[in-house]
Amino acid sequence: MAILKAERMENERTRNANAVDDSVSNTPKGCFPKTAHLLKHSDFQRVYQQGRRHFSGNMTVFYLRANTEAAPAPNEAGTAEELCVQVDGRVRIGFTVSKALGGSVERNRMRRRTREAVRHHLFMLNGMSDAVDVVINPKKKLLVTEFPQISQEIERAFRVIRQNCEGPEKKSGKQEARQR
Numbered sequence: 407m408a409i410l411k412a413e414r415m416e417n418e419r420t421r422n423a424n425a426v427d428d429s430v431s432n433t434p435k436g437c438f439p440k441t442a443h444l445l446k447h448s449d450f451q452r453v454y455q456q457g458r459r460h461f462s463g464n465m466t467v468f469y470l471r472a473n474t475e476a477a478p479a480p481n482e483a484g485t486a487e488e489l490c491v492q493v494d495g496r497v498r499i500g501f502t503v504s505k506a507l508g509g510s511v512e513r514n515r516m517r518r519r520t521r522e523a524v525r526h527h528l529f530m531l532n533g534m535s536d537a538v539d540v541v542i543n544p545k546k547k548l549l550v551t552e553f554p555q556i557s558q559e560i561e562r563a564f565r566v567i568r569q570n571c572e573g574p575e576k577k578s579g580k581q582e583a584r585q586r
Contacts, residue, residue: 438528443500456470463555463559464547464551464559465520465544467540467543468540472539496538497528497532497538499528502541503517503543504543530564535572536572
């Protein structure tokens, strides 16, 4: 009986439910703070109607360079978000998953997988000269796609967004309308 009790105590010491196992994934850590969330319906509509698109195999990424005055203020709360790469509040990202893509379980799984990939690559948009709003629409194929491919597509989309939003000079409205 004493032996069983000693074994149980040893197992409790080595097993901690709150411990984080860093060996699970080789992907870099990142964060996705609340200040980087795009939440308002009007903001989503503005990005869809006025923004540009980037297509990939598993998702469509809409993005729009926002006015600097309209950009939210940087997050001043300093708790858990200090532990990760700070996003200066000039980048906001939203996710939309249509009901046509499946039930709530499938839609939430797509949203979680996409959000995780964004969390790993959000640092790529940090320090941009202009504020930018991004909306990500996954496709049905995202459910069966391996996570490294999703991560690569997000990385590529963020590279394109950074390149297009920090291009040589901001184009006038007439030139931009011609390109659409």
